[in-house]
Amino acid sequence: MSEERILLAHGGGGQLMAELVARVFVSRLGTGEPPGDDSARIAASEGDARPTGLVFTTDAFVVDPIFFPGGDIGRLAVCGTVNDLAAAGARPLSLSAGFILEEGLLISDLERVVDSMAAAAREAGVKVVCGDTKVVPRGKADQVYITTSGVGEVPEGVAVSGGNAQPGDVVLVSGPVGDHGLAVLSRREGLEFASEIVSDCAPLAGLAASLLKAVSSVHVLRDPTRGGLATALNEIALQSGVEIEVEEAAVPVRPSVLAACELLGLDPLYAANEGKLVVIAPAGEAEAALHALRSHPLGGEAAVIGRVRGAGPGRVLLKTSMGSHRILDRHVGEEMPRIC
């Protein structure tokens, strides 16, 4: 017991990581309200019992390589945190950034990364207001790691959470899945495809705001990052205590991503996204939600991909093109290390 050690698989977003988080972090720190969401409400002022409308979130970024088609660790660090706020239904107010730099890092590379953060922050309409820098000796980090945190404001009337999925709801995704995961992996492995795979890394605050303006009754928003669409849906199913059914043929996947997945033996449903939203809303709002997503530049290829079947043990069923069903499990460990 005392000799148990951290494995790469503990960072994969799968079952092992969920167990580590529950055992080491949630139990000790009481972190996470509601448990399972990526953001938490900020405690109210002293003497003020009302919950604030402010949410708080953080993410560490260790992607390898730090530059990849469609982005870099800087863009990723801003988008990842903005998107956690967006998935809480919040407008981003302020970001922070903590840098861990490896001795020997090219300052020109750091400048490129920071320029990219600034550009992504401008796109998201938010500022990086505070930061910190540490340097560790050569071989004690890998070029640069960035941890961003964000504070956002949830508009009145918005109440999205992974625990709010209701039987009868529809499930949508804002565009093709797996782009980020395969873009990073292809670059890392030195693979070249006929058409380059480009990360979808983008700030989703605007897309989420447009959607919530059109459909205020949205139940769940989630950005399916590490572990991909399958993991995000499993988390939601578990949080809400429902069964979710996904139609395989309805999930948009680019042909280039599909080809790369086949070559590498990966499933695009488990590949990371950094610019996609999963949306769960009442069935009666399906058309309105689809229209709102498609009307935004980042949601042009949005699709209805499934539905919430009913109260259940928290599992996700995939209805294959052949019409059969199989369980879309949560992976145990790490399929794609250091993807974000």
Next chain:
Amino acid sequence: MSEERILLAHGGGGQLMAELVARVFVSRLGTGEPPGDDSARIAASEGDARPTGLVFTTDAFVVDPIFFPGGDIGRLAVCGTVNDLAAAGARPLSLSAGFILEEGLLISDLERVVDSMAAAAREAGVKVVCGDTKVVPRGKADQVYITTSGVGEVPEGVAVSGGNAQPGDVVLVSGPVGDHGLAVLSRREGLEFASEIVSDCAPLAGLAASLLKAVSSVHVLRDPTRGGLATALNEIALQSGVEIEVEEAAVPVRPSVLAACELLGLDPLYAANEGKLVVIAPAGEAEAALHALRSHPLGGEAAVIGRVRGAGPGRVLLKTSMGSHRILDRHVGEEMPRIC
């Protein structure tokens, strides 16, 4: 130019780091309002022009070793961020924590670190409300790095900033300096002294609140971490455009810290603290401030150590025990790597 690389010295809190931050971060991200403080105000709600009373701060922790006399990286990560909030005059509301774990880390060590975070958070009266975990391959980190961010609330009427020091003000410190730096360094170097040096690592929110309750006209609060008292005073002198005079004999330093400094060729005025406050207040409030600090368990050895002499080029003068003056410069680089 393009071949310039990050040096360990860029992380030391000295001149090189200040230049890197100005050149790479502040210029590109517009980070820091007011520039120089460790916390920033959170932007107001849409359509609300008033500044919020909320401040936001972040710090990355890479201390080596992760366990040291008086604390560990977990306690440090909570106290460091709570203390940045305290130095902004703020009551801590919520913390976040991002973990970067090295493959192979003992889970029992991680549990010890997280238990220690929980205990420090309880002491500070704050909760870690959200977190994130990444795992990197063996040799791409050093056991565990933690980045904490914090949101705090500044009570009405409190307006402390490194830019507020006024000619005629007195300078106080809440206790002996250098404990943290020498505790970590001694443990790292395997040095043993007759009396063990113990880190002062502690959350200062309560001490700061007691002080501000007694003396609401405090001009500056600062926690003198990396680079120590000398660096903190240099930053304040520069921000406020004043000259600060410190009486060498008035600065409290434990005999064990002094002895270790002599052995290692270090100056305790540049050694890191993680549980001390520098206070600058109107001269007429010197007694009240001293009394408020000394009445708190964490300020029992507080002392008046100097004064703000007048508008100036932003420098710090040390009046030695012999009565002569010398300039207490900002160091260029890194005296004590990975001290926090």
